[in-house]
Amino acid sequence: MEIPNQLLEKLSWVAIKTDNSVVITDNKGHIEWVNEGFTKLTEYSLEEVKGKKPGELLQGPDTDPKHKKLIHQKLAKKEPIEQEILNYSKSGTAYWIHLSIVPVHDEKRKVTNFVSIQSDISDKKNRRLELERLLAEKEELAKQLMMSELKFKSAFKQEKNINDTLKRTINKLESTQGQLVKQEKLATIGTLTASIAHEMNNPVNFVYNGISSLDDLLNDLEGYFAGLGKVLDASKDPSTKEQAQQIGDHYEVGEILEDLRSISSEVADGAKRIVEIAKGLRVFSRTDEEQILSTNINDLLESVIILLKGNFKYTIELTKDFDTNLPSIDCYPGQLNQVFMNLISNAIQAIPKERTDGHITIKTREFGPDVIIEIHDNGSGIPSSIQNKIFKPFFTTKEVGVGTGLGMGISKDIIEKHGGSMRFDSKEGKGTIFYIQIPKNIDTRSQSA
Ligand SMILES: Nc1ncnc2c1ncn2[C@@H]1O[C@H](COP(=O)(O)OP(=O)(O)OP(=O)(O)O)[C@@H](O)[C@H]1O
Numbered sequence: 001m002e003i004p005n006q007l008l009e010k011l012s013w014v015a016i017k018t019d020n021s022v023v024i025t026d027n028k029g030h031i032e033w034v035n036e037g038f039t040k041l042t043e044y045s046l047e048e049v050k051g052k053k054p055g056e057l058l059q060g061p062d063t064d065p066k067h068k069k070l071i072h073q074k075l076a077k078k079e080p081i082e083q084e085i086l087n088y089s090k091s092g093t094a095y096w097i098h099l100s101i102v103p104v105h106d107e108k109r110k111v112t113n114f115v116s117i118q119s120d121i122s123d124k125k126n127r128r129l130e131l132e133r134l135l136a137e138k139e140e141l142a143k144q145l146m147m148s149e150l151k152f153k154s155a156f157k158q159e160k161n162i163n164d165t166l167k168r169t170i171n172k173l174e175s176t177q178g179q180l181v182k183q184e185k186l187a188t189i190g191t192l193t194a195s196i197a198h199e200m201n202n203p204v205n206f207v208y209n210g211i212s213s214l215d216d217l218l219n220d221l222e223g224y225f226a227g228l229g230k231v232l233d234a235s236k237d238p239s240t241k242e243q244a245q246q247i248g249d250h251y252e253v254g255e256i257l258e259d260l261r262s263i264s265s266e267v268a269d270g271a272k273r274i275v276e277i278a279k280g281l282r283v284f285s286r287t288d289e290e291q292i293l294s295t296n297i298n299d300l301l302e303s304v305i306i307l308l309k310g311n312f313k314y315t316i317e318l319t320k321d322f323d324t325n326l327p328s329i330d331c332y333p334g335q336l337n338q339v340f341m342n343l344i345s346n347a348i349q350a351i352p353k354e355r356t357d358g359h360i361t362i363k364t365r366e367f368g369p370d371v372i373i374e375i376h377d378n379g380s381g382i383p384s385s386i387q388n389k390i391f392k393p394f395f396t397t398k399e400v401g402v403g404t405g406l407g408m409g410i411s412k413d414i415i416e417k418h419g420g421s422m423r424f425d426s427k428e429g430k431g432t433i434f435y436i437q438i439p440k441n442i443d444t445r446s447q448s449a
């Protein structure tokens, strides 16, 4: 907007009445006239300011240079101006004004003056500044809140990590405790079994030796009856022969001799088996298990099979596919016995009692610097959903009282203690194969026992 200068005089009359501050300058910006509103606001009288530039008079140390520059540029181009700016009164009080400057032109459209109206907006401006300050404060608080939240989250995460570690440690402790208890029990059972096996040896030998003497005596008895028969056959008196025949029939001497033969052979079989079991027990429960000994793995497997025979002899067929040239290896025999006992027991337990086609195959072979032992069963198999759990302590699918769920964990520990490894292949409904690989020469540096 521009004002034609014929209106300027009329405008001045209006300006006298208004409370706003009004300044009229020439086209170079020098003050020609100010109203009372100006004097009230700036504390300068018309006489004091006439001929001066308002900017030089009114702008002070905190006036924004950007605002000054804007006003200068627009004045130079003779364009209208709308601007908020910080001014100072004569006594130095700062106040905010809304400045509106309009160029005044003559009939040839040449700018002759500027009319500038300033309204005091200090209150509004201060309120706005306060609002901005409050907003900035609010933002700062929000930022702090966010930081605290982040810190809290990280502290929470840290605590969760500590909790997890603690839980893992407790689990490990529980499992170690369980293993210790089981190992302790096995060690006690081992010692007990060893002494029972030892004590059994003598009486069983009496029985075994007694049976062969019994056989000799039976032979003599048979010889006696045969001789007697011959004597009676040769006798002239048929009634003596008949009487002897009747007594023989009455006491069923023939059957007695037959029965004695068969009982003696059954007792001999039983005694032989007891001797085998006692031998198996002695090998199995070697109390020297904390010592590394040169051991034939086939013998260890044999002793475990003898001890477990009662569990499967009627229902499960067992094939021993042993490498007869398998070299002896350095190992803790008592501990390997535990491993084989557990794996073969698991295989037996995996075959349901009602099955008639149960089959377990145990293989041994040499493989470079290692020996390999395989235990195959055609039992229930291990469902893939639990295959990663079976080595975990206390994991069992067996009924309460049947399994503790420690066997696999202990076995894996023992094999690893030998510097070996254990793995398995299993298909649900088809069966399982366990592979154990043990170095022939145990690396004593990896031993903790
Ligand atoms: N040959 C196998 N066939 C099928 N499942 C098996 C076989 N071997 C192990 N498992 C599974 O792994 C689980 C854990 O075996 P582990 O020997 O550790 O414990 P357990 O036999 O249940 O109890 P414990 O050995 O303490 O008497 C078993 O409960 C069973 O589910």
Ligand SMILES: [Mg+2]
Binding pocket: 342, 345, 346, 403, 407, 408
């Ligand atoms: Mg087991």
